[in-house]
Every structure is written in C-alpha cells, then in structure tokens.
Amino acid sequence: MVNSENTKAQMRKGVLELCILSILSQGDAYPTEIIEKLKETKLVVVEGTLYPLLTRLKNTGLLNYRWEESNSGPPRKYYMLTEIGETYLKELHLSWYELVDAVNKTITKK
Amino acid sequence: MVNSENTKAQMRKGVLELCILSILSQGDAYPTEIIEKLKETKLVVVEGTLYPLLTRLKNTGLLNYRWEESNSGPPRKYYMLTEIGETYLKELHLSWYELVDAVNKTITKK
DNA sequence: ATTTAGTACCTTGCAAGACATAGTACTAAA
C-alpha cells in the first residue's frame, strides 16, 4: 500500500542526467563504469535505465562515444562530454541548487 | 534539441510528494492553496498534476480530507495528513537528505 | 433576471522515462 521505495525511485529520477554528465565531466567512462561510480554514492541505477539515457544524451548532442578494446571482454563504449554537454552541465548544476533550495524552504517551514 | 526545461521538470518529479506532504504537515490546506504555497518557493505545479496526486495519496491512506464552505466561491476540499502520512513523511525527509548528499558527492568530485 | 468573472474541483489522453526481462556477443579460463 504505502510504498516508500517507489517514491525514493521517483526522487532519483531527473537528477540522473545531472549525475551522469557530472561523472563524465571527470573523465570518459563506459556504462558499466558509470553504474559503479553511481553505486559508490548510493545512487543505484540499472542497465535498462542507463543505456537508453546515454543514447538519448548522445542523440541530443550532449555526449559522444568511441569504441575501445578491452583485454577482459568485449569492447567498451567510452562516452565523453561534448562542448554543448559542458555548457549544459553548468545549467543543470544551477537548476539542481535551485531545486534543493526550493525544497528545503518548503520542508523546513514551520 | 537541447532542452533544459525538460530536465528541470524531470528534477522536480519525485520531490513533489515530499513537498506536498510537508506543506500539509504545517496545517490543513486545499489544492489551490497548496499550489500557491509551492509557487512561493519556485516549485510550479499545475492542477492536472496536483489533483491526481492528492487522490493517489488519499487512496494509499497518507491523506484525508474534509469539505469546508467558502464565502467566496465553491466549497473547498481541505486535505490533512493521517498518522500514517506523518510517519511516511519522516521517511521521505530522510530519503531527501540522502539524495541531496549523494548527488552533491557526485557532482563535486573532481 | 441574466450575464460575467472568479474560484474550485475533476477527468481524459498523451508523452516521457525508469526498469524488469530477455537476448546477443565477445573473451578467457576450466
């Protein structure tokens, strides 16, 4: 009935894009690596979420990728920020801080 | 192509529930009033979003409502938190702070 | 008395997106 997990998942939505672009701004990475990094900070994302999202970001020109051989499995698709992506990320940073501010104002009011 | 508005909207998703429950924890309110309060803190929500959400929260037992006459228009549906809603809100508070922490960790890493 | 404006609540249909599930393919070790 009351499903807290569901809402937590909802809260994660929307900030995923921000987090993924942030991770890529720290250096190129392939999907599995991105998932690992997100997990480190308790933001669990699964493949079925990440792959379509990366494709979307690539199609809108925010990301690019290159194939790179691996010596322990199939080749990896390394994603990187484009120049547009860099600019966009700065905007998202702002939006994020604005959101945090707005929510905190709302939930701390007494 | 690159649509920042869309992502901002995405970021708002999920925290709406938290904000609405928070507002109601400060006192009973009717939908139009809730929208006003959210607008004050820059969280713009429209009717088509709010009404179904309130109904959902009521159906899961987090909210209740009572009708109250108005002297300037039709009667108002005042929503209030149930006991379950109170408990649930505390959980959401925690989840929110965890999320903020996780995202901040991710986006400030260099 | 009828119209108009303001307030308030409700419903329908669409689109976006997260995720579960299942599948393909490559490598290396057993």
Added chain:
DNA sequence: TTTAGTACTATGTCTTGCAAGGTACTAAAT
C-alpha cells in the same frame, strides 16, 4: 567446447507529470 564473466541492446510495462477541456458554485455587474 563448455562455462563464467563482461558488455551492450531491445522490448514491453507501469508510473506519473501535464496540457486541455469540463463542471459547478458564488457574487458582482449589467
């Protein structure tokens, strides 16, 4: 030549935000 591990992809479902349109009540203006 299996088996396990890694990696990428595709499909279908479900939730949910929102635009758009609608109903209904009150009070002031015509």
